[in-house]
Amino acid sequence: MTPAFPPIRAVAYGSAEYQRIVTFRETWLRRPMGQVFTPEQLAPDADSMHYLCEENEAIIGCVLLRMESAELARLRQLVVAPDWRGRGLGAYLTRHVEAEARARGARSMILAGRDYAIPFYEKLGYRVEGEGFLSVGIPHHTMVKSL
Ligand SMILES: CC(C)(COP(=O)(O)OP(=O)(O)OC[C@H]1O[C@@H](n2cnc3c(N)ncnc32)[C@H](O)[C@@H]1OP(=O)(O)O)[C@@H](O)C(=O)NCCC(=O)NCCS
Incomplete structure (x- = not known):
């Protein structure tokens, strides 16, 4: 059964809410490694869709979606606030x-x-594809799922 979470909202690129999501992403995806976003890392945001979930006006999770082609989509920047994980x-x-x-x-x-995070994505039906690589200093793998 799906737990009852607040609704997920789409927000417009460049809006004040988009800036809040960038801060949330930076806090949990970059700051723990002593990094901040570079302009190049934020560039794909312009043609991505931005989604947030919030409770009591605080962001508790976010995720981005980008269409890479007509039939291929990319999930980006999935983050859940530490207190909400698991x-x-x-x-x-x-x-x-x-x-x-x-x-x-x-x-x-x-x-x-x-x-x-590979076991998390595997539970949702994603499969590792190809060799691992380093991104922002962290080991990664490409993962794919048929929709
Ligand atoms: C990875 C992340 C998004 C997972 O979100 P979450 O809300 O904690 O995950 P969920 O509670 O929805 O987990 C779903 C399932 O995956 C499992 N799972 C979650 N993270 C896991 C992990 N790191 N290893 C193994 N299993 C994991 C859960 O136990 C759960 O299993 P169940 O369905 O059998 O109960 C979250 O931990 C996070 O934001 N991490 C920091 C940012 C990050 O790493 N983002 C991903 C970058 S690729």
């Missing part, structure tokens, strides 16, 4: 963007998964 929110956000991608005609989803 409660199904990451799976809820992932299923949401899978449905959004399907609605846009995508037949498969691709992502660059941090190695420690």
